[in-house]
Amino acid sequence: MLNDFWSRLLERMFQLLNSQYTFTDDYLECISKYTDQLKPFGDVPRKLKAQVTKAFIAARSFVQGLMVGREVANRVARVNISPACSKALTKMLHCPYCGGMPELKPCANYCQNVMRGCLANQADLDPEWNLFIDAMLLVADRLEGPFNIEAVMEPIDVKISEAIMTMQENTVQVSEKVFQGCGRPVGVGRSARGISDVFNSRFRPYSPEERPTTAAGTSMDRLRIVWRTMQHSVIDIKEKLKQSKKFWSSLPDVICEEDKVTDPDEEQCWNSHTKGRYFPEVVKDGLTNQLNNPEVEVDITRPDTFVRQQIMTLRVMTNKLRNAYNGKDVYFQDSSDEESGSGSGSGFTTEPVVVHTEPPMVEADISEPQPAADTARGQTPQVQIVIAITVLVSLVLQWR
Incomplete structure (x- = not known):
């Protein structure tokens, strides 16, 4: 767009500065081809393009990053639980009833071990997240700061004026180079030409009456209003982003919050066998730390493929954001490529990826839960609802 603007400006200025000649459309096209070579406007086009490009790349990357973060969160929230997790949750939530102690809530550390085992793969998202x-x-x-679009666009009229003055100062040199490359045009004779003769059907003279007369004002005024609104949104989003750090590793803490799910009294809680203190240590977050989890059997040699795909999606987007931060151009896959599944894989897709795994692996929740034969599996739909609701509520609180 900017390249086209400078080419058209060169054509118009060249006609004004060489009004003694007649220029055809073909000749004007020839002039525009020499824009980069002639550099009639000095260094202004290059600098302005660099500033505008960096600002728009940053804005586009930021919006794209929000989309990726939302998609990753939504996908991981739909991940199914393993049979081992279902069994552990059933034992934690229902066994007190079977033992005649329905008033007991799970011990906090007991709940932590269960949830860290169930959410082991999700916790591995945390570093990349x-x-x-x-x-x-x-x-x-x-x-x-420096990529603020309003700050970039504010002095654009001054920059264009500076570019025009640069061309006026170099009129003779620019004209001679154009004549060498495109040939010398036909003169108009001795009769004086009016300003209306200079502009052929290719251009229309500027008319102030054609400028917008709405309450929003000119196009530049509307751009400023939109950008200032976006600036306030960026400030709000930054606070939400800061709050979402360590989100995945903190899920067990959110789910096992005292007074809601667990009992703060370590002596008056369900410890997986009876009422009393829970003695096993709380394991750390992540898949590799679940080897000695006393409550959930986790195969640490089989990481969940679907979650690993989301980690890669975040990694790709993070690299693009870093490039945008440094002012480098960022490639985003076209939506048509995303829908068809084509492309090199350097972009991201917004369609859910179907991944089939075998127990005890976690797989994408793409269908209705199927009833199982044994008692533990028979509780799976109910337990899944508890987990899904808790995770989704947490996500909404972080991203709304």
């Missing part, structure tokens, strides 16, 4: 959030915050800082 945190890097993604950091990259989003960096780009947001750029949008508030």
Whole structure:
């Protein structure tokens, strides 16, 4: 767009500065081809293009990052639970009733071990998620600072004026180079030409009456209004992003919150066998730390493929955000490529990926839960609803 603007401006200025000649449309096209070679406007076009490009790349990358974060969160929230997790949840939530102690809530550490085992794969998202959030915050800082579109566009009229004066100062040199490349045009004779003769059907003279007369004012005024609104949104989004750091590793803490799910009294809670203190240590987050989880059997040698795909999606987006932060161009896959599944894989897709795995692997929840034969599996739909609601509520609180 900017390249086309400077080419058209060169054509118009060249006619004004060489009004003693007649220029055909073909000749004007020839002039525009020499824009980069002639550099009639000095260094202004290059600098302006660099500033505008960086600002729009940052804005586009930031919006794209929000979309990726939302999609990853929605997909991971739909991940199904393993039979081992279902069994552990059933034992934690229902066994007190079977033992005649329905008033007992699980011990806090007991709940932590169960949920860290159930959400082991999700917790592995945390490192890449945190890097993604950091990259989003960096780009947001750029949008508030040097890549602020309003700051870039504000002096654009001055820059264009400077470019025009540069061409006027170099009229003779520019004209001679054009004549050498495109040939010398036909003169108009001795009769004086009016300004209306200079502009052929290719251009229309500027008319102030054609400028917008709405309450929003000119196009530049509307752009400023839109950008200022976006600036306020960026500030709000930055706060939400900061709150979402360590989201996945903190899920067990959110789910096992005291007074809601667990009992703060360590002596008056369900410890997986009876009422009393829960003695086993709480395992750390992540798949590799579940080897000695006393409550959930987790195969640490089989990481969930679907979650690993989301980690890669975040990694790709993080790299693009870092490039945008440094002012480098960012490639985004076209939506048509995403829908057809074509492309090199450097972009991201917004369609859910179907991944089939075998128990005890976690798989994408793409169908209705099927009833199972044994008692533990018979509880699976209910337990899944508890987990799904808790995770989705947490996501809504973070991203709304």
